[in-house]
Amino acid sequence: MVQSLAKGANFVYTYISAAYKMPLFLRSTTLNYIVIDLEWNQKIHRGSMRALGEIIEIGAVKMNEDMEILDELCIVVRPSVYNGMHPHVKKIVHLDEETLANGVLFEDAAKQLRDFCGEEFCFLSWGDEDASILMENLAYYGLELDFASYHYDMQRIYRQQKETEPGQNQRALAWCVEALGIEAQEGEYHSALTDARYAAQILKHLDMERAARDNSGRYYPNSRQIQSHFAKFRTHAQQGQGLPTCKFCGKPSRVILDMFSFTGNSMIVIAHCKDHGYFSSIFSRKRVRKKNPNALRGTASKQNKKQD
Numbered sequence: 001m002v003q004s005l006a007k008g009a010n011f012v013y014t015y016i017s018a019a020y021k022m023p024l025f026l027r028s029t030t031l032n033y034i035v036i037d038l039e040w041n042q043k044i045h046r047g048s049m050r051a052l053g054e055i056i057e058i059g060a061v062k063m064n065e066d067m068e069i070l071d072e073l074c075i076v077v078r079p080s081v082y083n084g085m086h087p088h089v090k091k092i093v094h095l096d097e098e099t100l101a102n103g104v105l106f107e108d109a110a111k112q113l114r115d116f117c118g119e120e121f122c123f124l125s126w127g128d129e130d131a132s133i134l135m136e137n138l139a140y141y142g143l144e145l146d147f148a149s150y151h152y153d154m155q156r157i158y159r160q161q162k163e164t165e166p167g168q169n170q171r172a173l174a175w176c177v178e179a180l181g182i183e184a185q186e187g188e189y190h191s192a193l194t195d196a197r198y199a200a201q202i203l204k205h206l207d208m209e210r211a212a213r214d215n216s217g218r219y220y221p222n223s224r225q226i227q228s229h230f231a232k233f234r235t236h237a238q239q240g241q242g243l244p245t246c247k248f249c250g251k252p253s254r255v256i257l258d259m260f261s262f263t264g265n266s267m268i269v270i271a272h273c274k275d276h277g278y279f280s281s282i283f284s285r286k287r288v289r290k291k292n293p294n295a296l297r298g299t300a301s302k303q304n305k306k307q308d
């Protein structure tokens, strides 16, 4: 039952991807563009490892292929991972504690977002961070990942199609709004819906047929990233923990590791099976010794003492 459901979900995903690559005249249905912007909170005392960025606000604008705005969505998410806001986040987002406390749980927010997207869609956002943050949060709550894995980075598309200065590759949203002469939208920057509205206006200036030819739209690491993900997994997972295997086919050989996130003593791994799509696993993190691990060995510890 579960297996057939998952296969179904994977089929839908494959169909969505294939549909978009099809020439317009062959497609019977249309694709929605979901321009999304997220605000997230971070761990206050960040260690050397990448901690979960907890989504606190979701803003999205739905457009059709003629770039007409169909609908908007704004959801405040009640924080449940970290106590207190990171000072930097507190300074830039426009959400007070009362608003956050009245927000919805992430599971409900994710369902609202899923329903908002419609049948065939792809996500678009400014930069590549929103895509990973969304995947990370879905993984943290053990929710379906495939629906969020079809995602284009508009900052990159802007660079490919509009950039005139060589070497400029990370234009700020506000800079592009100014450069394209886009009129002021309701609300302030760093409010999820306002940023999504600005990005939606920028999208009207971009050629998505060309963008689909130039970029895969797949949330998929490159070979260099895959290598570093495997290395990180070996470094941070407790000894004896094998690589994650696909829950449906059980084949580790068909799985690539994609991303890691850390919360407390757990490590959340996002993996991708070539046949069954994205899935997440939780692993125990290796205990971090505060002292120099060499201190356990006699000679090394004496040497360390001399150095001290």
Ligand SMILES: [Zn+2]
Binding pocket: 246, 247, 248, 249, 250, 251, 254, 273, 274, 275, 276, 277
């Ligand atoms: Zn599989």
